[in-house]
Amino acid sequence: MLMPKPEAGILAQRSDLLTDLRAIVPGEGVIADEVALRAYESDGLSAYRQVPMAVVLPETVEQVAAIMQLCDRRRIKVVPRGAGTSLSGGALPLEDGIILGLGKFNRVLEIDYENRAVRVQPGVTNLGISQAVDGEGFYYAPDPSSQIACSIGGNVAENAGGVHCLKYGVTTNNLLGLEMVLLSGEVIRLGGKHLDSGGYDVMGLLTGSEGLLGVITEVTVRILKKPETARALLIGFPSSEQAGNCVSEVIGAGIIPGGMEMMDRAAIHASEEFCHAGYPMEAEALLIVELDGPQREVDHLIEKVGEIATTCGSTSLRISESEEERAAFWAGRKAAFPAIGRISPDYMCMDGTIPRNRLAEVLKRMSELSAHHGLRVANVFHAGDGNLHPLILFDANAGELETAEEFGADILRLCVEVGGVLTGEHGIGIEKRDLMAEVFTAEDLAQQQRVKCAFDPNGRLNPGKVFPVLHRCAELGKMVVHQGQMPFPDIPRF
Amino acid sequence: MAEDLKPSDAAQVAEALAWAAGSQKTIELVGAGSKTALGRPIETDYRLHLTALEGVNLYEPEELVLRAGAATSLGQIQAMLAQQRQQLAFEPPDFSDLYGNLTDQTIGGVLSANLAGPRRIKAGAARDHFLGLEAVSGRGAAFKSGGRVVKNVTGYDLCKLMAGSFGTLAALTEVTVKVLPVPEKTRTVLLFGQDDPAAITAMSQAAGSPHEVSALAHLPSAIAARSAVSYIKDAGAAVTAVRVEGPEPSVEHRTEALRRMWGGHGAVEELHGHNSNTLWREVANVAPLLPDPDAIIWKLSVTPSTGADVMAKALSAGGAGYYDWAGGLLWLALPGSEKGGEDGGAALVRGAFGGDGHATLMRGPAELRAKVDVFQPSAPALAALSARIKDSFDPHGILNPGRMHGAY
Numbered sequence: 001m002l003m004p005k006p007e008a009g010i011l012a013q014r015s016d017l018l019t020d021l022r023a024i025v026p027g028e029g030v031i032a033d034e035v036a037l038r039a040y041e042s043d044g045l046s047a048y049r050q051v052p053m054a055v056v057l058p059e060t061v062e063q064v065a066a067i068m069q070l071c072d073r074r075r076i077k078v079v080p081r082g083a084g085t086s087l088s089g090g091a092l093p094l095e096d097g098i099i100l101g102l103g104k105f106n107r108v109l110e111i112d113y114e115n116r117a118v119r120v121q122p123g124v125t126n127l128g129i130s131q132a133v134d135g136e137g138f139y140y141a142p143d144p145s146s147q148i149a150c151s152i153g154g155n156v157a158e159n160a161g162g163v164h165c166l167k168y169g170v171t172t173n174n175l176l177g178l179e180m181v182l183l184s185g186e187v188i189r190l191g192g193k194h195l196d197s198g199g200y201d202v203m204g205l206l207t208g209s210e211g212l213l214g215v216i217t218e219v220t221v222r223i224l225k226k227p228e229t230a231r232a233l234l235i236g237f238p239s240s241e242q243a244g245n246c247v248s249e250v251i252g253a254g255i256i257p258g259g260m261e262m263m264d265r266a267a268i269h270a271s272e273e274f275c276h277a278g279y280p281m282e283a284e285a286l287l288i289v290e291l292d293g294p295q296r297e298v299d300h301l302i303e304k305v306g307e308i309a310t311t312c313g314s315t316s317l318r319i320s321e322s323e324e325e326r327a328a329f330w331a332g333r334k335a336a337f338p339a340i341g342r343i344s345p346d347y348m349c350m351d352g353t354i355p356r357n358r359l360a361e362v363l364k365r366m367s368e369l370s371a372h373h374g375l376r377v378a379n380v381f382h383a384g385d386g387n388l389h390p391l392i393l394f395d396a397n398a399g400e401l402e403t404a405e406e407f408g409a410d411i412l413r414l415c416v417e418v419g420g421v422l423t424g425e426h427g428i429g430i431e432k433r434d435l436m437a438e439v440f441t442a443e444d445l446a447q448q449q450r451v452k453c454a455f456d457p458n459g460r461l462n463p464g465k466v467f468p469v470l471h472r473c474a475e476l477g478k479m480v481v482h483q484g485q486m487p488f489p490d491i492p493r494f
Numbered sequence: 495m496a497e498d499l500k501p502s503d504a505a506q507v508a509e510a511l512a513w514a515a516g517s518q519k520t521i522e523l524v525g526a527g528s529k530t531a532l533g534r535p536i537e538t539d540y541r542l543h544l545t546a547l548e549g550v551n552l553y554e555p556e557e558l559v560l561r562a563g564a565a566t567s568l569g570q571i572q573a574m575l576a577q578q579r580q581q582l583a584f585e586p587p588d589f590s591d592l593y594g595n596l597t598d599q600t601i602g603g604v605l606s607a608n609l610a611g612p613r614r615i616k617a618g619a620a621r622d623h624f625l626g627l628e629a630v631s632g633r634g635a636a637f638k639s640g641g642r643v644v645k646n647v648t649g650y651d652l653c654k655l656m657a658g659s660f661g662t663l664a665a666l667t668e669v670t671v672k673v674l675p676v677p678e679k680t681r682t683v684l685l686f687g688q689d690d691p692a693a694i695t696a697m698s699q700a701a702g703s704p705h706e707v708s709a710l711a712h713l714p715s716a717i718a719a720r721s722a723v724s725y726i727k728d729a730g731a732a733v734t735a736v737r738v739e740g741p742e743p744s745v746e747h748r749t750e751a752l753r754r755m756w757g758g759h760g761a762v763e764e765l766h767g768h769n770s771n772t773l774w775r776e777v778a779n780v781a782p783l784l785p786d787p788d789a790i791i792w793k794l795s796v797t798p799s800t801g802a803d804v805m806a807k808a809l810s811a812g813g814a815g816y817y818d819w820a821g822g823l824l825w826l827a828l829p830g831s832e833k834g835g836e837d838g839g840a841a842l843v844r845g846a847f848g849g850d851g852h853a854t855l856m857r858g859p860a861e862l863r864a865k866v867d868v869f870q871p872s873a874p875a876l877a878a879l880s881a882r883i884k885d886s887f888d889p890h891g892i893l894n895p896g897r898m899h900g901a902y
Contacts, residue, residue: 114698114799115822137704159647170645172654173622186875192850193797194822196608196619196658198869199898200880204621204654208647225704248556254579254675293706297744353643355557387645424645432648439648440638447637447887448650454882466649477889 001048001430004464006096013074014053020074021056021098024066029104031055040099043084043091044146045431047348047401052079052093059104061179061187061217067100068215069185077460078183080211082122082154085146087349088429090158090210090465097463100215102153108132109218117176117193119220122153126160129221138223141168144425145334153216159208161425163259166384167292168224170425172207177220180206180213183456193220205451210427211462213455230258230292231302234329235309236283236316240264243285244359246312247383250289253308255301257384258292261333264363266378267340267391268332274339277332280316287383288329336380337391344376344393346401350408352415353424356386365414366390373407375400387424388415413438428466436468450476496522500543504628504636504667510542511665512634515890523661523894525565525600529607531593533660533897534868535860544602547667552642555580559625559642560673564602564666571601575673583674584620585611587778592791592857602666608658611778612709612737615701615819617674621657626670629656632663632888642670655883661894662902663887677708677739681749682765682773685756687731690714690802694821696759698799700736701820703755705748709737709774710820717782717816723769735765735773777818780825780856788830789813790838790858796851798822807846811839840866869898 021030031037032054041049053076058064071078077097084091093099105121108128112118113136118129126147129140143162144150150160156178161170168174177191190203197203206213237243243262250257263271263279263286272279279286289305291298302319309317320326332339340347354362363379370377376393392407394400412422412432416439422432436445445467453473455461463470501507514521520538524530525545547563550571554560555578562571568586575581586604590596610619617623626640639652656663685696693712700707711734718726718733726733736756738748753762765773776782783791796804801821808826809815815826828839843853852870855863872880877899884891884902891902 112799113702115797116702138702159651161645165645169618169622172651173618182875182879186879188876188879189873190876194795194851195614195819196610196621196795198658198852198854199872199876200663200883201608201621201654201658202876202879202883204651204657205883207654208651210647225702227706228704251558251675252556254678256674293740294704294744294748296747297741300741300743353641353645355554355559355642357554357557382645385644387643419641420643421641421646421648423647424643425647427647428649436649443635444637444639444649447631447635448639448652450886451650451652451655451883454879454886 003050003094004470010076010096011053013076017074017076018054020070021054021067024070025056025058025063029057029059031057040081040084040093040101043081043086043089045087045089045092045429048089048092048430050093050095052097052099053095055099055101057101057104061181064100064181064215064217065185065187068181068183071098071460072183072185072458075458075460077463079462080157080215082151082157083125083149085150085154086158086427086429087351088423088427088431090427090429092430094464102151105153105217112193113138115193116223117220118223119177119218120152122216122219123151126150126152126155133223137226139226140221140223141174142171152219152221156207156216156219157209157211158425158427161387163261163382166260167256167258172204174222175203175207175219176222178203178206178216179218181215181217183461188214191220208427210429210466212452212466213461227258227292229295229298230290230326231298232288232290232320232326232329233302233305233309234318235287235289235314236280237285237287237313238283238315240285240363241360242313243287244356246287246309246314247356249308249312250305251384253304255305257289257305259288259290260384261288262286262381262383263333263336264379266376267336267380270339270343270378271332271336274342275331275335277328279332283315288333333380340378340391340393345395345397348392348394348404348408350390350392350411351387351423351426352412352420353385353387354415354418354420356383358418362388362414362418366411369407369410373403375404375407386420409435430465433466434468446471446476496538496541498541498543500545502546504547504630507542507544507665507667508630508634508636511630511632511892514540514892515632515634518890518892520892520895523665525603526567526597528590528595528597528599529593529603532607532856534863536894536896538895542665544665550574551668558673559670561642561668561670562601564669565600567598568601568604569598579676580673581676582623582671583613583617584623585613585617585778586620587611589779591784592780601669601671605657605669606659606661606666612711612774612818615710616706616708621654623672624653624657624669625672627653627656627666628668629664629666632890632893640670644672660897662884662898663893665893679742679745680737680739680767680770681745682735682737682770683749683752683756684725684763684765685734685759686729686761686763688712688734688760689732690805692759693732693734693817694799694802696734696756697736697820699755700752705738705751706740707736708739711735711777712817712821713782714816716814720782720785721773721776723765723773725763725765725769726773737770737774782816783814783825783827786827789827790830790862791856792826792828792839792843792853793856794824794826794843794847794851794853796822796824796847800847804846808843811842837866838862844870
């Protein structure tokens with residue numbers, strides 16, 4: 001992975017920079033010690049490491065603004081970081097950049113049940129929001145599997161999803177307001193407790209922008225009343241085609257389940273051996289379908305889904321009769337990653353999205369790729385929305401990292417080829433950066449970068465992420481001029 | 495007078511806009527022209543009709559996705575979806591009566607205006623259902639964003655930026671949207687005789703319940719009297735309404751629960767299929783405010799709990815109004831220019847809520863729309879950023895110049 005070449009002019013400023021940073025954030029808020037910096041050398045994509053020039057941990061928006069202004073003036077690169085759980089390297093430090101950590105922004109600022117809104121600082125964890133409103137029976141819907149650790153600011157930067165987003169939407173659909181700081185130090189507030197602010201939807205643009213546009217300093221989310229009840233079905237199928245078909249039939253019947261997850265044989269076996277959830281070992285594919293909502297509705301729909309599954313050729317079917325049983329159904333799915341970790345020295349989690357009806361084909365070709373690269377793969381799949389998480393098993397100590405990366409890139413190319421995309425919820429970061437040209441034309445990428453220029457004209461905010469090549473703004477702004485006569489006499493006029 | 499251009503495909507749109515950018519010619523983008531009276535009036539050198547970009551190119555009901563030319567008529571799409579018992583869940587309103595034209599709006603127009611009806615509070619706005627696009631920027635360059643899958647964080651989400659940009663950034667040529675099943679059953683529970691603050695409380699209670707309500711509106715008595723639904727028209731009182739949708743047993747159960755919840759506030763009644771649909775169409779399409787053709791019509795989005803207070807202040811010089819989105823959306827009809835003041839009530843309306851909210855002048859004479867801010871003015875830093883965003887797509891300012899703001 002090639003990162004932008006460190007700029008000597010920046011590195012030479014280190015001691016002056018530290019002095020300036022300490023003038024803004026006193027005490028332990030500026031980390032420059034070699035050993036302490038190591039704690040920040042990577043995020044959830046731990047194959048890549050880089051020690052930053054410094055880490056700064058501001059506590060106020062004013063400090064964030066001052067740090068941004070300072071870095072803008074000195075042309076220092078800034079990498080924002082929430083909890084550091086990114087799986088795509090979004091928070092990987094740069095050798096000639098600082099880490100701006102939002103960990104101290106960890107307060108819930110306002111809970112407003114009347115308007116079903118919660119205003120928090122960006123370092124509050126995803127689960128922390130739900131816990132803060134749990135007493136009144138509310139929750140925050142998007143639930144990425146890292147929800148115990150990941151911060152809401154990071155969720156916004158990556159547009160995080162989760163198991164329940166088929167029914168309740170991803171982060172972008174559950175946001176009401178944001179506050180962000182531009183590199184210029186300007187503080188911009190977007191939205192509030194009302195819906196659909198007029199003007200350009202900058203909040204929608206910021207969501208999923210991977211820390212390349214601004215630093216988020218406050219988030220207002222929509223909360224929902226917890227569903228009356230939730231029940232799940234555990235359904236085994238003799239083939240992934242039949243399981244995929246069942247997913248389509250459920251949706252075709254007008255049912256949008258709270259969650260619909262699929263696991264392939266490799267994932268079923270790894271999970272079952274790890275946590276003994278009672279999964280059907282003979283099945284080639286396993287579906288967990290969860291219905292939530294009013295009791296009457298859930299009881300009604302669970303039967304319908306059961307009937308559909310039987311029609312689709314299920315070989316085993318269990319329906320949860322208690323909360324304990326429902327939790328047990330999920331236990332194996334939730335433990336899938338550690339279970340794979342137990343049977344392989346290393347694994348890599350991919351994140352493509354595909355049109356659901358191409359699933360069987362994608363799985364078949366993935367097993368061919370697996371044979372080709374000589375590495376095993378297990379699949380867990382947010383089946384309802386087509387978000388695939390192939391887990392590639394490898395051993396870095398045996399020198400298999402590069403092969404695993406090639407295998408991963410082939411899987412993502414396959415996703416794009418069948419009409420899908422490179423990433424459903426983990427982000428591009430550095431991990432998929434060099435595959436962007438598989439999806440986008442030069443002009444598509446140029447237009448996205450022009451938008452970045454509107455926020456960050458000097459390309460100092462998290463450079464080296466998302467875009468394979470970051471062009472200078474002046475260069476992007478140039479355009480070919482077509483002058484003279486109208487060049488399209490063939491366009492009909494009336 | 496602007497000259498009309500009618501490119502026959504997306505490539506010709508790109509050719510035309512590249513030429514216009516190079517020659518500094520301004521362009522008004524036109525789909526069906528159903529909403530030309532929304533926004534600031536503009537004058538351009540050319541009008542570029544996107545009419546030829548028409549037709550559904552992909553519809554896979556079990557994948558919940560539809561792709562169409564940007565100028566495909568919404569009616570055509572809705573008819574196609576209805577055959578599979580699906581719909582656009584954001585419930586796009588039909589403003590043909592509001593703007594006095596019978597033109598069938600286009601899907602591109604609905605997205606460009608980011609319009610959503612009463613189901614907004616549950617299903618999201620148009621922007622939340624906008625999965626992918628192909629477009630031509632004001633530089634005359636074709637680009638795409640998003641895709642056909644719901645979960646996608648591959649690159650910036652330019653669909654969000656395009657939604658509500660009123661054609662000031664790019665000409666949409668093809669769009670992909672998420673579609674959803676039509677609920678099996680619909681019921682509406684009515685509560686009678688609440689004053690505005692009490693109605694806000696009742697709506698907040700229902701919105702904060704686990705009953706998955708899909709719409710909440712309040713019609714003060716004078717407004718209720720204009721409904722075509724007899725239960726509402728003849729009530730002789732204000733009417734507060736909540737809608738539930740879903741499988742039959744669930745709808746029955748929730749209707750009962752909501753009747754019990756609201757029964758403590760006053761008399762309740764229940765609307766089934768046809769009447770329920772009529773009511774929510776009226777609410778979405780601003781029907782109750784249309785009898786006065788000269789009224790200045792404003793749409794306000796505010797913090798729901800402040801709705802009644804904002805309404806009272808905004809109507810202090812006369813007019814009428816009602817609430818959608820659990821009190822978060824206010825539709826106001828202010829008296830025409832003589833009584834409404836020189837600014838169409840802009841100062842009064844915008845002064846009625848603090849910083850948290852926004853007001854859009856949805857209908858007014860062209861002179862008024864040229865004079866006052868049709869869209870809520872932004873704080874200086876956001877306004878400057880918005881201008882830079884506009885510039886990144888349309889450096890010569892050729893696309894719908896001035897439609898949203900003087901500067902962009």
